[in-house]
Amino acid sequence: MECLQANGYRLTNPRRITVEILANSKRPLNASEIYQLAKEQYAKIGLVSVYRTIEKLEELNLIQRVHKPEGCHAYIAGFTGHQHLLICTKCGKTEFFEGDDLQQLIARVSLESNFIIQDHWLTLFGICSDCQQKQSH
Amino acid sequence: MECLQANGYRLTNPRRITVEILANSKRPLNASEIYQLAKEQYAKIGLVSVYRTIEKLEELNLIQRVHKPEGCHAYIAGFTGHQHLLICTKCGKTEFFEGDDLQQLIARVSLESNFIIQDHWLTLFGICSDCQQKQSH
DNA sequence: TTTTTAATTGAAAACAATTTTCACTAATTA
DNA sequence: TAATTAGTGAAAATTGTTTTCAATTAAAAA
Helix, strand or coil, X not given: CHHHHHCCCCCCHHHHHHHHHHHHCCCCEEHHHHHHHHHHHCCCCCHHHHHHXXXXXXXXXXXXXXXXXXXXXXXXXXXXXXXXXXXXXXXXXXXXXXXXXCHHHHHHHHHHHCCEEEEEEEEEEEECHHHHHHHHC | CHHHHHCCCCCCHHHHHHHHHHHHCCCCEEHHHHHHHHHXXXXXXXXXXXXXXXXXXXXXXXXXXXXECCEEEEEEECCXXXXXXXXXXXXCCEEECCCCCCHHHHHHHHXXXXXXXXXXXXXXXXXXXXXXXXXXX
């Protein structure tokens, strides 16, 4: 909310609620999921406002789109606009991770391909510890 | 085409042309782009057949969906159903690369997160050698 | 505090991408 | 060659997203 305000945006109910829902979610949510949850708190919110808030949060790098085999329309809140994600394929729980271990691989591919490599996306998929426990029962 | 036939699918004009266009493209194409190109060779082709052929090729792991910041509706032909891509952000030229250098990183993240990691997606973005040359003129 | 203003809103319409329906066509098999 | 049934294209339906616009409301000014 601070960041929105700092960038000249007004603090409104639809924005507050959309931000809160995204900030508290451990798994990526799409516009329609956010809308369903938001209506519980603020019945008159419009789906359009959710879309518009998502747009602004993405511009400000406060959320990022999450790409999965099933689709790419969900967003997760993150602090940096960066792209290393670890996603649970059971429950959707999503974590960020750091890793500069890629430099060597990137250097090798760069050499072999003659590309100048500028950016990378890395996503790991697996089963989180909660879902591992549930599975073993 | 062989693989389609081996899986019990008929060899039809719309399929032949869709397959040919995808097989010869160096950059990912979406349904509508394929349709435009296909019409040049076979005017009466329908966009629906392109969608249906894409669906089957994806099932057979002959093509894969390419995820980019601008969108995720384009497909590239590949030999394995796997996910290491190198994409030119200027012209879209897309190459595959191998790399098991990730094992160490995956092991580390697995330990730190308590996830059992099963799969990964890695995409590198950069400028291909053709586009580097064009730029320097 | 009240007034003014301009950003923001929600409903409805418009648009875009994809899927479904269905009568017809054509690839394969007998 | 005839019979069968998968595959086709046009149109309609569906889904997801964006635009339009009059009304509302947050923030700035008085």
